[in-house]
Amino acid sequence: MASILSIAEVAAMIGDPARANMLFTLKDSGAASAGDLTRSANVAPSTASEHLAKMTEAGLIAVTRSGRNRYYRLTTERVADVLEGLEKVAARTRPDGPETLRNDEATLHARGCGDHISGRLGVGLAEALIGNGTLRHGQGGLTVSDTGRIALNDLGVDVSTLESAPRKLLALCHDWSEDAFHLGGSLAGALLQNFVSRDWVRRNRGSHTVLVTPTGAAAFKKRFGIAYRVTA
Amino acid sequence: MASILSIAEVAAMIGDPARANMLFTLKDSGAASAGDLTRSANVAPSTASEHLAKMTEAGLIAVTRSGRNRYYRLTTERVADVLEGLEKVAARTRPDGPETLRNDEATLHARGCGDHISGRLGVGLAEALIGNGTLRHGQGGLTVSDTGRIALNDLGVDVSTLESAPRKLLALCHDWSEDAFHLGGSLAGALLQNFVSRDWVRRNRGSHTVLVTPTGAAAFKKRFGIAYRVTA
DNA sequence: CTAACATTTCGGCTATGACCGAAACATGGC
DNA sequence: GCCATGTTTCGGTCATAGCCGAAATGTTAG
Numbered sequence: 001m002a003s004i005l006s007i008a009e010v011a012a013m014i015g016d017p018a019r020a021n022m023l024f025t026l027k028d029s030g031a032a033s034a035g036d037l038t039r040s041a042n043v044a045p046s047t048a049s050e051h052l053a054k055m056t057e058a059g060l061i062a063v064t065r066s067g068r069n070r071y072y073r074l075t076t077e078r079v080a081d082v083l084e085g086l087e088k089v090a091a092r093t094r095p096d097g098p099e100t101l102r103n104d105e106a107t108l109h110a111r112g113c114g115d116h117i118s119g120r121l122g123v124g125l126a127e128a129l130i131g132n133g134t135l136r137h138g139q140g141g142l143t144v145s146d147t148g149r150i151a152l153n154d155l156g157v158d159v160s161t162l163e164s165a166p167r168k169l170l171a172l173c174h175d176w177s178e179d180a181f182h183l184g185g186s187l188a189g190a191l192l193q194n195f196v197s198r199d200w201v202r203r204n205r206g207s208h209t210v211l212v213t214p215t216g217a218a219a220f221k222k223r224f225g226i227a228y229r230v231t232a
Numbered sequence: 233m234a235s236i237l238s239i240a241e242v243a244a245m246i247g248d249p250a251r252a253n254m255l256f257t258l259k260d261s262g263a264a265s266a267g268d269l270t271r272s273a274n275v276a277p278s279t280a281s282e283h284l285a286k287m288t289e290a291g292l293i294a295v296t297r298s299g300r301n302r303y304y305r306l307t308t309e310r311v312a313d314v315l316e317g318l319e320k321v322a323a324r325t326r327p328d329g330p331e332t333l334r335n336d337e338a339t340l341h342a343r344g345c346g347d348h349i350s351g352r353l354g355v356g357l358a359e360a361l362i363g364n365g366t367l368r369h370g371q372g373g374l375t376v377s378d379t380g381r382i383a384l385n386d387l388g389v390d391v392s393t394l395e396s397a398p399r400k401l402l403a404l405c406h407d408w409s410e411d412a413f414h415l416g417g418s419l420a421g422a423l424l425q426n427f428v429s430r431d432w433v434r435r436n437r438g439s440h441t442v443l444v445t446p447t448g449a450a451a452f453k454k455r456f457g458i459a460y461r462v463t464a
Numbered sequence: 465c466t467a468a469c470a471t472t473t474c475g476g477c478t479a480t481g482a483c484c485g486a487a488a489c490a491t492g493g494c
Numbered sequence: 495g496c497c498a499t500g501t502t503t504c505g506g507t508c509a510t511a512g513c514c515g516a517a518a519t520g521t522t523a524g
Contacts, residue, residue, distance in 0.1 A: 002320075004253045007252055008249045014243035020236050043483075044484055050482085050502090052501095053502085068490065069491090070501070076324065088314075250512080270470095285472085301470065468524100469523095470520080470521080472517100473516100473517085473518070473519085474515105474517085476513105478511105478512090478513085480509105481509095482507105483506105484505105486505095487504085490502095491500080492498085
């Protein structure tokens with residue numbers, strides 16, 4: 001019979017988004033290297049290493065070495081069972097958790113020229129990506145720079161694939177709500193898919209709006225300098 | 233499909249010892265009042281109220297009112313399932329968790345006159361209970377004072393029941409390890425049972441020693457002024 | 465109506481955990 | 495042997511969660 005304290009410690013191990021991400025990656029894939037899990041959780045290697053050490057020490061995961069790589073896996077099926085159980089419980093509680101940003105801070109909608117990210121996120125993204133050189137505003141319109149191509153690929157957006165499609169890659173559209181220009185085109189759509197898969201934003205069913213999560217707000221601020229305030 | 237973030241939030245809800253205590257109390261008993269859960273978790277009413285509000289908001293528990301009491305219960309069987317799963321996982325990981333106090337700081341053993349709590353805990357308890365008036369050192373030996381009786385009952389130790397048993401209620405025995413007197417008798421045994429159930433101490437299998445947990449160290453310091461240092 | 469009980473709210477305090485960059489260490493490829 | 499890659503360690507920063515007491519609020523018993 002485990003004590004309340006040790007049970008709480010196991011739950012707390014799962015109770016961090018980065019660690020939870022890693023645990024689910026391991027549940028789904030069976031095993032993964034420290035590098036894989038670092039990218040999956042989107043944290044610094046040092047952060048990932050510390051989390052992996054904690055989960056190993058807590059007995060949730062086990063490690064084997066293969067060359068320079070360390071491969072991790074869940075220690076038992078019971079750990080996987082707990083993750084599934086938590087997933088079921090989480091699915092039945094409030095879908096956006098106790099703390100969310102307000103609804104109308106980012107919108108997604110489809111128009112003639114493809115997906116758009118409007119609102120503060122879309123405008124902020126447009127400004128950030130032009131400002132940091134990812135996108136270039138040239139004579140031929142908006143284009144992706146060479147270094148920008150690499151950065152977007154690192155983020156998980158394959159620019160070449162998007163370019164070979166018939167849809168327009170990039171567009172700047174006037175955003176009446178922010179009185180500025182926001183991002184449109186298939187790149188905007190791909191970015192948004194990426195943000196959804198990272199749980200930076202969540203789609204609102206039956207609406208074009210998306211919800212920026214606290215994790216997303218932190219990521220947008222850090223990566224793109226887009227500031228959001230947590231609201232009640 | 234719940235997001236990683238919402239799953240981590242559910243797990244984090246369980247990942248606090250006070251909240252976990254309340255959740256398990258509800259799992260075992262079906263329903264309990266806020267006051268019951270406050271005592272169970274051994275926190276201040278304000279702390280308990282805040283925890284209950286969080287778990288309610290997170291969808292883990294639900295509340296109904298009856299007069300001045302608020303009664304809580306788990307919202308679904310899935311929550312109970314997760315708690316059981318966590319219990320199984322915790323039972324198979326390191327039983328004393330990543331951080332414990334050293335083994336030899338308290339010992340429990342049975343002698344001719346009944347249970348003893350020796351070592352620092354036993355000596356500290358004896359001193360504290362005499363010092364705060366719970367126990368009186370009179371001509372008839374060591375006795376429980378009237379106010380001490382109430383205090384012990386509040387702690388969950390039923391002194392009357394112990395007194396009606398044939399075993400010796402109280403004894404002071406010389407503790408060679410601390411060169412002082414420690415507590416013995418059925419009251420010592422009942423206190424120790426109480427501490428185990430609160431996860432303030434844990435028995436070491438195959439040994440008379442017990443382990444003082446960080447929670448226990450905090451409680452002993454606060455309630456009895458017995459200082460422990462957390463060790464590696 | 466008042467006192468007692470149950471519970472909540474709020475402001476404040478403190479410990480701690482997550483995060484990271486830089487440096488160090490381990491391993492493999494050339 | 496050197497360089498690149500993967501990973502860990504360590505010192506430091508900062509946000510936040512848990513805790514509480516005091517006061518406030520709600521309900522009931524007398």
